[in-house]
Amino acid sequence: DTAVSQTPKYLVTQMGNDKSIKCEQNLGHDTMYWYKQDSKKFLKIMFSYNNKELIINETVPNRFSPKSPDKAHLNLHINSLELGDSAVYFCASSPRGGFQETQYFGPGTRLLVL
Amino acid sequence: AQSVTQLDSQVPVFEEAPVELRCNYSSSVSVYLFWYVQYPNQGLQLLLKYLSGSTLVKGINGFEAEFNKSQTSFHLRKPSVHISDTAEYFCAVGRHGGKLIFGQGTELSVKP
Numbered sequence: 388d389t390a391v392s393q394t395p396k397y398l399v400t401q402m403g404n405d406k407s408i409k410c411e412q413n414l415g416h417d418t419m420y421w422y423k424q425d426s427k428k429f430l431k432i433m434f435s436y437n438n439k440e441l442i443i444n445e446t447v448p449n450r451f452s453p454k455s456p457d458k459a460h461l462n463l464h465i466n467s468l469e470l471g472d473s474a475v476y477f478c479a480s481s482p483r484g485g486f487q488e489t490q491y492f493g494p495g496t497r498l499l500v501l
Numbered sequence: 502a503q504s505v506t507q508l509d510s511q512v513p514v515f516e517e518a519p520v521e522l523r524c525n526y527s528s529s530v531s532v533y534l535f536w537y538v539q540y541p542n543q544g545l546q547l548l549l550k551y552l553s554g555s556t557l558v559k560g561i562n563g564f565e566a567e568f569n570k571s572q573t574s575f576h577l578r579k580p581s582v583h584i585s586d587t588a589e590y591f592c593a594v595g596r597h598g599g600k601l602i603f604g605q606g607t608e609l610s611v612k613p
Contacts (some may be wrong), residue, residue, distance in 0.1 A: 435598060435600065443599075
Protein backbone atom coordinates (compact mmCIF):
# COMPACT_ATOMS: atom_id res chain seq x y z
CA ASP A 388 0.00 0.00 0.00
CA THR A 389 1.29 3.43 -0.96
CA ALA A 390 1.52 5.66 2.13
CA VAL A 391 1.62 9.04 0.34
CA SER A 392 0.47 9.13 -3.27
CA GLN A 393 0.41 11.93 -5.80
CA THR A 394 -1.30 12.33 -9.15
CA PRO A 395 -0.27 12.90 -11.80
CA LYS A 396 3.34 11.75 -11.80
CA TYR A 397 4.18 13.85 -14.85
CA LEU A 398 2.50 17.02 -16.04
CA VAL A 399 3.44 18.85 -19.24
CA THR A 400 1.47 21.98 -20.02
CA GLN A 401 1.56 25.35 -21.73
CA MET A 402 2.24 28.70 -20.11
CA GLY A 403 -0.92 30.38 -18.89
CA ASN A 404 -2.81 27.16 -18.19
CA ASP A 405 -4.31 26.18 -14.83
CA LYS A 406 -3.47 22.79 -13.36
CA SER A 407 -3.98 20.79 -10.17
CA ILE A 408 -1.90 18.18 -8.38
CA LYS A 409 -3.56 15.81 -5.96
CA CYS A 410 -2.09 14.21 -2.84
CA GLU A 411 -3.49 11.54 -0.55
CA GLN A 412 -2.05 9.85 2.53
CA ASN A 413 -3.33 6.71 4.22
CA LEU A 414 -1.14 6.98 7.32
CA GLY A 415 -3.75 8.65 9.48
CA HIS A 416 -1.55 11.73 9.88
CA ASP A 417 -2.95 15.12 10.82
CA THR A 418 -0.41 17.25 8.94
CA MET A 419 0.39 17.48 5.24
CA TYR A 420 2.91 19.57 3.31
CA TRP A 421 3.82 20.75 -0.17
CA TYR A 422 7.49 21.17 -1.15
CA LYS A 423 9.01 22.45 -4.37
CA GLN A 424 12.27 21.02 -5.71
CA ASP A 425 13.92 23.16 -8.36
CA SER A 426 16.23 22.13 -11.17
CA LYS A 427 19.24 22.28 -8.82
CA LYS A 428 17.44 19.87 -6.49
CA PHE A 429 16.97 22.53 -3.81
CA LEU A 430 13.91 21.75 -1.66
CA LYS A 431 11.73 24.43 -0.11
CA ILE A 432 8.50 24.16 1.80
CA MET A 433 5.49 25.92 0.31
CA PHE A 434 2.54 25.10 2.56
CA SER A 435 1.45 22.91 5.43
CA TYR A 436 -1.99 22.00 6.71
CA ASN A 437 -2.93 20.49 10.04
CA ASN A 438 -6.34 18.82 10.06
CA LYS A 439 -7.54 21.03 7.18
CA GLU A 440 -6.19 24.24 8.74
CA LEU A 441 -3.42 26.22 6.99
CA ILE A 442 -0.35 26.38 9.25
CA ILE A 443 2.59 27.33 7.03
CA ASN A 444 2.28 29.64 4.06
CA GLU A 445 5.71 30.53 2.76
CA THR A 446 6.42 33.33 0.32
CA VAL A 447 4.68 31.71 -2.61
CA PRO A 448 2.89 33.56 -5.46
CA ASN A 449 -0.85 33.67 -4.87
CA ARG A 450 -1.26 31.78 -8.15
CA PHE A 451 -0.61 28.73 -5.94
CA SER A 452 -3.59 27.73 -3.84
CA PRO A 453 -3.64 24.66 -1.62
CA LYS A 454 -6.90 23.00 -0.69
CA SER A 455 -7.49 20.36 1.96
CA PRO A 456 -10.96 18.77 1.71
CA ASP A 457 -10.12 16.45 4.61
CA LYS A 458 -7.02 15.61 6.60
CA ALA A 459 -6.06 12.77 4.25
CA HIS A 460 -5.95 14.98 1.16
CA LEU A 461 -4.02 18.09 0.20
CA ASN A 462 -4.31 19.36 -3.35
CA LEU A 463 -2.33 22.10 -5.04
CA HIS A 464 -3.91 24.28 -7.70
CA ILE A 465 -1.73 26.51 -9.84
CA ASN A 466 -3.22 29.32 -11.94
CA SER A 467 -1.63 30.99 -14.94
CA LEU A 468 1.38 28.71 -15.08
CA GLU A 469 4.76 30.30 -15.79
CA LEU A 470 8.02 28.82 -17.08
CA GLY A 471 9.56 29.22 -13.62
CA ASP A 472 6.95 26.91 -12.13
CA SER A 473 8.67 23.97 -13.79
CA ALA A 474 9.89 21.81 -10.92
CA VAL A 475 9.18 18.66 -8.99
CA TYR A 476 6.47 19.09 -6.38
CA PHE A 477 6.46 16.77 -3.37
CA CYS A 478 3.67 16.13 -0.97
CA ALA A 479 4.52 14.88 2.53
CA SER A 480 2.77 14.08 5.78
CA SER A 481 3.64 13.73 9.45
CA PRO A 482 1.64 12.68 12.53
CA ARG A 483 0.93 16.06 14.17
CA GLY A 484 3.25 18.62 12.58
CA GLY A 485 5.84 18.58 15.35
CA PHE A 486 9.32 19.73 14.36
CA GLN A 487 10.86 16.51 15.62
CA GLU A 488 8.65 14.26 13.51
CA THR A 489 9.61 12.20 10.50
CA GLN A 490 7.92 13.33 7.32
CA TYR A 491 6.77 10.79 4.74
CA PHE A 492 7.11 11.91 1.16
CA GLY A 493 5.18 11.07 -1.96
CA PRO A 494 6.93 10.12 -5.22
CA GLY A 495 6.70 13.64 -6.64
CA THR A 496 4.95 15.31 -9.57
CA ARG A 497 7.26 16.48 -12.33
CA LEU A 498 5.78 19.65 -13.83
CA LEU A 499 7.12 21.03 -17.09
CA VAL A 500 5.74 24.33 -18.35
CA LEU A 501 6.39 25.03 -22.03
CA ALA B 502 17.33 32.33 11.31
CA GLN B 503 18.30 28.72 11.02
CA SER B 504 20.12 27.45 7.98
CA VAL B 505 21.77 24.28 6.82
CA THR B 506 24.90 24.03 4.68
CA GLN B 507 26.04 20.90 2.94
CA LEU B 508 29.65 21.43 2.12
CA ASP B 509 29.95 19.09 -0.86
CA SER B 510 27.59 19.16 -3.82
CA GLN B 511 29.01 15.95 -5.29
CA VAL B 512 30.90 13.08 -3.70
CA PRO B 513 32.23 10.35 -6.00
CA VAL B 514 33.47 7.23 -4.25
CA PHE B 515 34.36 3.67 -5.14
CA GLU B 516 32.29 0.74 -3.97
CA GLU B 517 33.24 -0.58 -0.50
CA ALA B 518 35.07 2.65 0.38
CA PRO B 519 34.03 4.72 3.42
CA VAL B 520 32.18 7.98 2.88
CA GLU B 521 31.40 11.11 4.86
CA LEU B 522 28.81 13.68 3.78
CA ARG B 523 29.21 16.95 5.63
CA CYS B 524 26.48 19.12 7.08
CA ASN B 525 26.71 22.25 9.18
CA TYR B 526 23.81 24.09 10.72
CA SER B 527 23.35 27.50 12.29
CA SER B 528 20.99 27.90 15.18
CA SER B 529 20.86 29.63 18.50
CA VAL B 530 18.20 27.32 19.87
CA SER B 531 17.73 23.59 20.27
CA VAL B 532 17.94 21.76 17.00
CA TYR B 533 16.35 18.69 15.59
CA LEU B 534 18.45 17.37 12.72
CA PHE B 535 17.59 14.96 9.93
CA TRP B 536 19.21 13.19 7.02
CA TYR B 537 16.92 12.21 4.15
CA VAL B 538 17.84 10.25 1.02
CA GLN B 539 16.34 10.64 -2.43
CA TYR B 540 16.94 7.78 -4.85
CA PRO B 541 16.68 8.63 -8.57
CA ASN B 542 13.16 9.64 -9.58
CA GLN B 543 11.74 8.95 -6.13
CA GLY B 544 10.56 10.87 -3.10
CA LEU B 545 12.60 11.40 0.03
CA GLN B 546 12.86 8.93 2.87
CA LEU B 547 14.33 9.31 6.31
CA LEU B 548 17.79 7.88 6.95
CA LEU B 549 18.13 9.03 10.56
CA LYS B 550 17.44 11.90 12.93
CA TYR B 551 18.87 13.48 16.04
CA LEU B 552 16.45 14.78 18.65
CA SER B 553 18.39 14.52 21.92
CA GLY B 554 20.51 12.12 23.93
CA SER B 555 23.39 10.18 22.42
CA THR B 556 25.23 12.23 19.86
CA LEU B 557 25.89 9.19 17.66
CA VAL B 558 22.77 8.27 15.74
CA LYS B 559 22.37 5.09 13.75
CA GLY B 560 20.03 4.92 10.80
CA ILE B 561 18.94 2.60 8.05
CA ASN B 562 21.20 0.94 5.46
CA GLY B 563 24.27 1.11 7.70
CA PHE B 564 24.44 4.91 7.88
CA GLU B 565 25.23 6.83 11.03
CA ALA B 566 25.69 10.49 11.93
CA GLU B 567 27.31 12.37 14.78
CA PHE B 568 25.85 15.50 16.31
CA ASN B 569 28.60 17.92 17.32
CA LYS B 570 27.24 20.95 19.11
CA SER B 571 30.56 22.79 19.43
CA GLN B 572 31.22 22.50 15.70
CA THR B 573 27.51 22.85 14.77
CA SER B 574 27.86 19.81 12.54
CA PHE B 575 25.87 16.68 11.78
CA HIS B 576 28.02 14.68 9.35
CA LEU B 577 26.73 11.46 7.81
CA ARG B 578 29.01 8.44 7.51
CA LYS B 579 29.05 4.93 6.18
CA PRO B 580 32.06 2.63 6.55
CA SER B 581 31.53 0.77 3.27
CA VAL B 582 29.23 1.97 0.49
CA HIS B 583 27.39 -0.03 -2.14
CA ILE B 584 26.36 0.83 -5.66
CA SER B 585 22.78 1.01 -4.37
CA ASP B 586 23.73 3.95 -2.11
CA THR B 587 23.97 6.19 -5.18
CA ALA B 588 21.45 8.91 -4.46
CA GLU B 589 20.97 12.53 -3.37
CA TYR B 590 21.34 13.12 0.37
CA PHE B 591 19.73 16.00 2.20
CA CYS B 592 20.49 17.35 5.65
CA ALA B 593 17.64 19.27 7.28
CA VAL B 594 16.68 21.03 10.48
CA GLY B 595 13.18 20.86 11.92
CA ARG B 596 11.32 24.01 12.78
CA HIS B 597 8.00 24.94 14.38
CA GLY B 598 4.97 23.60 12.59
CA GLY B 599 6.95 20.76 11.10
CA LYS B 600 8.76 22.98 8.65
CA LEU B 601 11.95 21.34 7.36
CA ILE B 602 14.78 23.60 6.23
CA PHE B 603 16.95 21.64 3.83
CA GLY B 604 20.55 21.96 2.81
CA GLN B 605 21.49 22.11 -0.86
CA GLY B 606 21.89 18.34 -1.13
CA THR B 607 24.92 16.13 -1.81
CA GLU B 608 24.97 13.78 -4.76
CA LEU B 609 26.69 10.55 -3.76
CA SER B 610 27.91 8.59 -6.74
CA VAL B 611 29.25 5.10 -6.00
CA LYS B 612 31.36 3.58 -8.75
CA PRO B 613 32.35 -0.07 -9.19
